[in-house]
Amino acid sequence: MTAVIHTERLVKRFGHVTALDGLDLEVSEGQTHGFLGPNGAGKSTTIRILLGMLRADGGGAALFGSDPWSDAAELHRRLAYVPGDVALWPGLSGGETIDVLGRLRGGIDKRKRDELLERFDLDPRKKGRSYSKGNRQKVALVAAFASDVDLLLLDEPTSGLDPLMAAVFNEVVREVAAEGKTVLLSSHVMSEVEALCDKVSIIRKGVVVESGTLADMRHLSRSEVRATLKNPVRGLGDHEGVHNLKTDGLDVRFHVDGTALDDVLTQLAVVGITSLTCEPPSLEEMFLRYYGDELAAKGVENGDGD
Amino acid sequence: MATTAAAPSALREGRLGTLAGTGKLLRFQLRRARVYLLGWFAGLVGFNWLVAAGFPELYPTGAERAEFATTIDTPAMRSMTGPGEYLDVYASSIGAMFAHQMVLWVGAVVAVMFILLITRLTRADEETSRLEVIRSEPIGRRADLAAAILLAIVAAVALGLLMALSVRGMEGAGLEGSLLYGLNYTAIGIVFAAVTAAAAQLGSYASTANGMGFGVLGFAVLTSALGNAQENATVWFSPIGWAQVTFVFTPEHRWWPLLFAAAVAAVLFWWAFALVARRDFGQGLMPARAGRPEAKPGLHSISGLTFRLTRGLTWAAVVTMALLGAAYGSVIGSAADMLSGLSEAQQEIINQGGADYAENFASTISKIDAFFATIFGLLVIGRARKEETGGRGELLAAAPIRRSGWPGSYLPAALFTSGLATIVGGIFLALTGAASMNDGSYFGKILLASMLYLPAVWVMVALAYATLAWLPRAGWLRWLPWVYVFIVGYYGRVLELPDGAVNLSPFEHVSAYPAQDVEVLPVIVLFAIAAAFTALGYTGVRRRDLQFS
Known part of the structure; x- marks a missing residue:
């Protein structure tokens, strides 16, 4: 598969603040890629470099194999973008804004536009100044989804949507993905990313700290095991893949590294198992792991510390 | 209602209910508005003080003032100054002459200050969620309006006292006269605060409220001009007229027109208070279209979108320049009489080295017209910056448009608006000028005089675009050159600036036609400079980061 987005050791500084500090990101064609990180981690900066709005200070970025800065206008024909904080022209109605943005991209599919307006339950006659945050976001979403493009860059697109509209959004993203379009979805709504994305990159302080499919990431991280045994087990705590072991009579609870799962379960089977549950970590738990030290510094326990 | 009946005591609105918390809000709003207020105070009072200090030197003797008074006692000039009662006492009272020339225009600026003050404290805050947070506090439904009005009244009184103080140094300005002069502005400020307070309840947005406020201001200037030109009662329709008919610094001076203004303001305030409780938060009584x-x-x-977004400014430019051109043009005919009444210092400003007073005057006002036309071009360039930082540009920057398209499209839009402003100003100047001279041949002459300034106007606009491209954060830098060329053009000779300083201004290289012959070389050079700034600007916008919120 070819890479639609490819960045290598991308660096961006604003004055003496380093927003991106050697960021590597790879999104291949047809993928729905989750881009996770808290506010200020560098998600929007990355996207704006990919859009040619900011110029990188170091490293390289390629979009469809071209330079996003020098070939910005040509590349933008193939993509649509929904900013995290949508601002509209106070005097233009939502419908006018959608049409103008679509026509600038070379035309708009009227049938699709009207269908999306319907699904997102958006009144196109209202003026830009009177829309709420969620409705402004819907205007940008309709404009983006109604355009015929290969790549969608969505920067926290559901932050102002209610749960019903977030569900509509999920549905539309799935349809777009089924058409073979590539989606970069920056978000901090874990359930949304879990539901939609094939691959996830976790960004922290301007660096991608983890990237892979959810399955891969699960495999590499710890599952929680709860078991009731027939006989007491010994030496479990000494196993290097076992963490946070809690024993209460014959009930045991512990976290186990994905690589050690095989080994540990064999050990349990030897003593006999009455019941067993093994839960893979949620994306949220995996995400929090990367931010464990920050949470600890703020006095919050992430429940998974060593 | 059932709940009210069940729990009457705690939540019932008491006598002060809808006004609860006004005092606290007033202090809070004062804290928020202090920079705004200080800025306007400094500008208005400083300007007033400067003019009051310099005025007597222009016309040192009573005889000079009397002569000047007779030359400007025409309908056209009265419409741009004030009632004839002041003219009668020019000889004996410098103050009367000063007030006559100042109240209409300074009063209009004061009105702008109070219109904007009230909308920013009321509806503008409602459009963001700021006022929503405040309303969720234990604060009455009318408290924010009451605090805004109280703040406006306090500000108006403070402004009036400062204005009074700033004219105290002028010869013959007694305590009572100075106070009446200052309180004229207090009255204008309070009336426009009241008008806007009512408009803020009717309009569906802050911008609609502003629009209604400015509409009333336009009506006020127009009725004052009409009433004073024809010396009839039309002036009584104008809130600014009420300040003019106090006849301050004349022997006939009187206070009661200010009481009349206060009464009108009180009625409007009462109406606004009645309306505010009847409308929903965030909605006007008039439904949004x-x-x-x-x-x-x-x-x-993208150019279609840019022209659409700057359409309002372009219309404002056309209307303003048409009025300005017509007003200036109508006095060209009487220029000869008028100029002989001017002091040497003022003649120096107007003299363009021609033999004919009217021709000198025509080329001078063509230049002044061009200064105003430039302002509209700079305002359009300012819009580009607002689009960028306001986040809307982010949607456009993600569209398949080159930087030369966005924000680049704002340069052609600014050139268009400023060019149209120059042409419209020139046409109206030429039309009324030729009419006032009773000589049709002047139409072509004056129109050409105006058009000669077009390259200079475009040099300024292109320069502003280049600063937007290279130093986007420095908004003041886009205006500084305008202030410079205005001072050079208006006061350069009075201030005896060195040639080098004068020659920096493109406007000083334009042929002073019809007083002098047309030279082609400056036209070509100025166009070339404008083109160079344009190229510089387009290079700049391609190179820099865009800056969003």
């Missing part, structure tokens, strides 16, 4: 569900077919390019 729905927009079109789809864009017109013509709106399909």
